[in-house]
Amino acid sequence: MSNDIVDAQVSPTGQFDILSKYEIHKLSDESRGPQYQVFRNCSLAVLNSGGYMDDGKELLETYADFDISVIPTERSVKLKVSNAPASAFVDGKMIRGIAEHLFAVLRDIIYVNSEITGDPRYNLVSAQGVTDAVFHILRNAGTFDRNRTPRLVVCWGGHSISAEEYDYTKKVGYEMALRHLDICTGCGPGAMKGPMKGATIGHAKQRDRHGQYLGITEPGIIAAEAPNPIVNQLVIMPDIEKRLEAFVRTGHGIVVFPGGAGTAEEILYLLGILLHQDNKDQPFPVIFTGPASAAEYFIRIDQFIASTLGEAARSKYKIIIDDPQEVARQMAAGIEKVREHRKETGDAYYFNWQLKVSTEFQRPFAPTHENMRSLALHKNQEPYLLAANLRRAFSGIVSGNVKDEGIRNVEKNGPYELCGDPAMMHSMDTLLESFIKQHRMKLPGKQYIPCYRISSD
Template sequence: MHSRTENSASVDALVSPEGSLEVLSQHEVNRLRDTSRNGHHDLLRRCALAVLSCGSPLDDSKALLEQHPKFDIEVLQQDRGIRLQLTQAPGDAFVDGDMIRGIREHLFAVLRDLVYVSNEIELNPRYDLNSSEGITDAVFHILRNAHILRTNQQPNLVVCWGGHSISREEYEYTKDVGYHLGLRGLDICTGCGPGAMKGPMKGANVAHAKQRIHQRRYIGISEPGIIAAEAPNPIVNELVILPDIEKRLEAFVRVGHGIIVFPGGVGTAEEILYLLGLLSNPSNQKQPFPVIFTGPASAQDYFHQIDQFIHQVFGEPMRERYQIIIDDPPAVARAMKAGINQVTEYRRKQNDAFYFNWRLQIDLLFQEPFDPSHEAMSQLELHKNQPIDQLAANLRRAFSGIVAGNVKDKGIRSIEEKGPFQIQGDPELMRPLDELLRAFVSQGRMKLAGSAYNPCYQVVS
């Protein structure tokens, strides 16, 4: 498979493909090598380092790079395809001289998706990334290239969202919910990190084994800025990296048949706002899409805060798009199974695909990549004098900027250089927003690394 030399905790290695890029033409090999060298090397290096650091408590890509300053990666050409040359790689990715197989799969999935997006999407004139239809087409092809889309399968994919920085009790609860979903033959899709992204997969894995389900799917959907800071958890057996957070969110709602939200922080709030914004679009209101907020009894106040925020900002009708079930994993699983049965019946009647939700209308405001610069964050339209779905989209961008300032290398460096983001808008919106963010900070839901949290934002009304 590969050779290596070990130097204390670091490893030099030559690694062959696993799970992806195993059969390549000479032209594809040349393209992989050239792309990895020309302009994408730094991104590949950061993402690869995160994957190789699976299990590290760091969720700060800058700190991870500082911990492994001599790490490097190079794509080597050979007659049979490619190999990766790793220099000073984290030793924990190896056992008795061999790279852990799941980490090797994730490493080549990273290379596959970064290069595919660069060569086949961004540089291809057939994809109009300035139009809604063109962006959806790009998301479809990225997912298909990663073999995420499966035909001839009944709807059974549950997307689970939630925080990476959750309590042990909350983590055990996510496992329990995943277990009861798995007993009902449901597969799991998450953001692929630790915490609430790992727990449901772990629980479902045990249940699938009990039910003798052999084709188990634990799909992880990420994007470069997140994966560079947060490695996929080891249970993920299908990994795909979308080029930005907006396409990542679209991938979740296109492939998932229902969504469960566990306790989390700003990243989870961003996902909730994105989802509710889509479902409040008049074109989507008749489409069944089960959404459940759930957690242990200790999370009741957390979901009360989320529910109150949604009510204060969007009004009572938005509450009809989700249900809250506290401390009852079997009830969550039963409700999700019933909801997915409705999705199945609806798509049959509409003659729609089970593997990709083409009928879900997603406006360009939810799809255009948002660069959370200080100027862009200060100019967000945060007022109630706009349609509800547009307000949700703008609030989603505010939370996306905070995520960037917390964990993404570019965002962290921008905060270090220019100070906190300024988030401003109408007082009637800023007050509940500030209260929600303060609650996240006090509950320790902003970051994994370190005990103290220095906010990367200031709320101004």
């Protein structure tokens, strides 16, 4: 990768075209306030789109001299970048898609800080308060369309996948787009980019000019998973928990491709939500899929779910191997049931208000060594609560693998320790070892050093 750098000023896009004097000065002042470091780091990640790094710490160190500032103009603002990655520019001009994503960073980071955090309208310790905040962030980003019928498929999977698996994600995306389905992912490379890339061809064949390619990320992961260029709507949620809630509130079905610890975290979050008694009547199609070469991955995931959460959890998803058309057919049929249910109950097509998301899945989890060691990893609790704790365990592993703060934490204090029931710890160790052997913890060619240690109570 080239470490060439560029200085530039970028004109606004979208909602920043016309601003009041108050808005101009507020953006200028708050961009240099307490949220500056988050704003800077997310902006750098966006400018690194297409770069081959999955290590947030490495990116921040490589461009340690990068700086960004908001410059007031008569009617709006400009963004001034210094020592930015040259790959974001063509003939001295910033690529338009990257410029749009850069202003999305300004919109979301500053909006959340000034309009959500500390506002008494949002009680961020209550379930409803958090859901309201998620809704307003998404609405402010312009992701909702009242006239759009249910058609948004959330696709999860790893950023570090083989070429064969990547090609398979494109085929699934293509088949879904032929059935007029849209794509939402975590916005990065690999299984987050492939479905979108395939869908662009499917939408083009159907002359569907309104395809939605929604990318939802959060500050802790964006440096390791920079937004791919196909994303036409980028939203940066404040933390991983609100990001996950945004996925399940906006999506009408979920397809899971092969991945690693991050994908396991997403699966456990989703199953924990669906296992709650209040959601038993919610139609929500979930399909695990991959090429024949990825069958082992889903066997291991399925075994882990069976041994920890039981048959009730296994009933919430289907596994389809090496059949993109069948995946698309079943997802389209499942989403039709979602449409019928929303119509009957009067719920919005664009945001699932009826889904029960309890505070156990909303409360931000800080993966400190003490918090990781204290997780309740045993079966003496409701299955949805166990899923919440297992989700936190994998969230910590993701942090130690790719997030700047987590990597530094492990370098300073050693691996995280996970303790629990012997049988459960054995199942977790078996699953994680399979991820390592299948090279699903880091980009190919990089040696993986575990950031965790598993022991029994």
